[in-house]
Amino acid sequence: MNKRLLRRRTFLRETAGGMGLMALASLLNPGRAAAQQRPQTDQWRGVIRTPHVPARAKRVIWLYMAGGPSHLESFDYKPRLAQLHGQPMPESYTRGQPIAQLQGAQLRCFAPQHPFRKYGRSGQEIAEIFPHLGSVADEMCIIRSLKTEAINHDPAHTFMNTGTTISGRPAMGSWLYYGLGCDADDLPGFVVLTSTGRFGQSQPIAQRQWSSGLLPSRFQGIHLRGTGDPVLYLTNPHGVDEVRQRDVIDAVQTLNRLHDDAIDDPEIATRIAQYEMAFRMQTSVPALRDFASEPRRILDMYGTRRADGTFAANCLMARRLAERGVRFIQLYHRDWDHHGSVRTHMAGSASEVDQASAALIKDLKERGMLDETLIVYGGEFGRTPMAQGNGRDHHMKGFSMWLAGGGVKGGLTYGATDELGYNAEENVVAVHDLHATMLHLLGIDHLRLTYRFQGRDFRLTDVHGHVVHDILA
Numbered sequence: 001m002n003k004r005l006l007r008r009r010t011f012l013r014e015t016a017g018g019m020g021l022m023a024l025a026s027l028l029n030p031g032r033a034a035a036q037q038r039p040q041t042d043q044w045r046g047v048i049r050t051p052h053v054p055a056r057a058k059r060v061i062w063l064y065m066a067g068g069p070s071h072l073e074s075f076d077y078k079p080r081l082a083q084l085h086g087q088p089m090p091e092s093y094t095r096g097q098p099i100a101q102l103q104g105a106q107l108r109c110f111a112p113q114h115p116f117r118k119y120g121r122s123g124q125e126i127a128e129i130f131p132h133l134g135s136v137a138d139e140m141c142i143i144r145s146l147k148t149e150a151i152n153h154d155p156a157h158t159f160m161n162t163g164t165t166i167s168g169r170p171a172m173g174s175w176l177y178y179g180l181g182c183d184a185d186d187l188p189g190f191v192v193l194t195s196t197g198r199f200g201q202s203q204p205i206a207q208r209q210w211s212s213g214l215l216p217s218r219f220q221g222i223h224l225r226g227t228g229d230p231v232l233y234l235t236n237p238h239g240v241d242e243v244r245q246r247d248v249i250d251a252v253q254t255l256n257r258l259h260d261d262a263i264d265d266p267e268i269a270t271r272i273a274q275y276e277m278a279f280r281m282q283t284s285v286p287a288l289r290d291f292a293s294e295p296r297r298i299l300d301m302y303g304t305r306r307a308d309g310t311f312a313a314n315c316l317m318a319r320r321l322a323e324r325g326v327r328f329i330q331l332y333h334r335d336w337d338h339h340g341s342v343r344t345h346m347a348g349s350a351s352e353v354d355q356a357s358a359a360l361i362k363d364l365k366e367r368g369m370l371d372e373t374l375i376v377y378g379g380e381f382g383r384t385p386m387a388q389g390n391g392r393d394h395h396m397k398g399f400s401m402w403l404a405g406g407g408v409k410g411g412l413t414y415g416a417t418d419e420l421g422y423n424a425e426e427n428v429v430a431v432h433d434l435h436a437t438m439l440h441l442l443g444i445d446h447l448r449l450t451y452r453f454q455g456r457d458f459r460l461t462d463v464h465g466h467v468v469h470d471i472l473a
Contacts, residue, residue, distance in 0.1 A: 047178065065377070100395075148380065227308070436465035
């Protein structure tokens, strides 16, 4: 019989053994039957079964400050720049160098707009607009010598996420999901959360920033929205209960498997896995977003009350996702493009993320999870030491990020820019080096995590990257 011509009822009766029993069980006890008859999740467990190197971290939480936060008002103290405020920027720094929006302008030094102070036993210098992060300075490894290869936002985001400015390559979260799999059966391995602030130009973030690229699409990031349905079409239509939804999915899955047996297409296997994951997320995601079980002390520490899409709520969501076994969690806060009013806008943006970022470190440490969770904080590039009115332009030659937990040295300031904060010049860390180091902490040799596509082996670090061993605990 041609199964393509089968009516739905005939299909359910005559194919996929056990469907009739499932239907009978559903009639006798719908809720229990749905749970007992649910097939095992086709969850991906990764291609790396034995770590290449001893793993220090199990997961990553990346606090991504989209827009390019100024290192000069956050983590890179430059008293010499303050002394030269208003004076012409020395041409020895800028001659022949790429500048985003200051071409042809008179380049003048622009002093740091907020004071710095030393925090913790380590005495790390952090701007005073980040007092909560100052309270966890001894947990942070501040890297002051980052550089990147793109000077405009979208290609710089793409480079920071995928290791290339060419769109279509896998995001780091996709690489990790492919390599290590996921410990959660009812959540994806790569989850993205976004929030928008009130003090900078809100950065548009394209979905390709969490794309699986040339990897099978099952490894792409899943964007959990802060308002409305967290995932579009996750909620059943009116009148469709769990039993009926399970019935439909089982029927569709059987058809997909018949098709996959015939043509062996990895995208069909992805569709099978994702249908099942979507069904399970209908239960797991509402529970994930319900903060009622969180103690008042924890909610106060983060500065949130509910899953409302704010950065504070997303940080608490990140901890809850980490507890449930998600491998890579990325939080975008789109509030750091400060071409003007950098003094007030940096203070405002800092107030939106400071408390919750520090709370995430403290919360994970209290739960014994910080040592196995790598936290990364930073944006796609930094800002110029030269003024753009009362703001700063894009800058790719030197900027700062910090890491915490997951096998990095706390209380360490690593690398340096020159005395004006223009060029990374001491212990320079390229984006590929950052990626190689992150993979190393997760037990992966970046040279060995590859995927063959159209006759070529691809990897996150391409033909670059060195592990920065000096920051490893």
